[in-house]
Amino acid sequence: xxxxxxxxxxxxxxxxxxxxITFLITREFPLETIKMMAFGVALVxxxxxxxxxxxxxxxxxxxxxxxxxxxxxxxxxxxKLQTDYESSLKPQSSLGGIFVWTAISIIFFTxxxxxxx
Numbered sequence: 001x002x003x004x005x006x007x008x009x010x011x012x013x014x015x016x017x018x019x020x021i022t023f024l025i026t027r028e029f030p031l032e033t034i035k036m037m038a039f040g041v042a043l044v045x046x047x048x049x050x051x052x053x054x055x056x057x058x059x060x061x062x063x064x065x066x067x068x069x070x071x072x073x074x075x076x077x078x079x080k081l082q083t084d085y086e087s088s089l090k091p092q093s094s095l096g097g098i099f100v101w102t103a104i105s106i107i108f109f110t111x112x113x114x115x116x117x
Contacts, residue, residue, distance in 0.1 A: 003094075007101025014041055014106060031117055035110050042106035049099035 018037050023029055 003097040003101050006098045007103075007105050010098065010102045011105040011109060014038065014102070015109065031113065035113055038106050039110050042103040042110065045099045045106070046103035049096040049103065051096070 015034070015038060018034050018041070019029065022033055022037070026033075
């Protein structure tokens with residue numbers, strides 16, 4: 001829920017900032033320019049919210065698999081896996097989630113502005 005709230009606040013701030021910058025540069029308030037710039041910012045935020053380095057890393061491992069010898073499990077390894085699993089279950093507020101909600105709300109506002117005006 002916090003990610004949605006932060007996303008809405010950031011998206012409204014982005015719209016205000018884009019409107020202010022376009023007004024200072026052009027001395028007008030061109031709504032079409034603001035909508036296009038906001039949509040571009042939404043795309044950049046949406047793309048930046050995904051961990052591309054993980055995708056590239058795991059994709060390269062699939063393309064070139066590395067075969068290792070089988071190691072029998074030990075108690076320390078099982079304990080480490082258990083703590084990693086338990087820490088992944090905790091809800092975490094991540095920057096990627098905030099970026100996704102910001103991008104979704106900007107796209108929603110841009111669509112709404114396009115339909116209304």
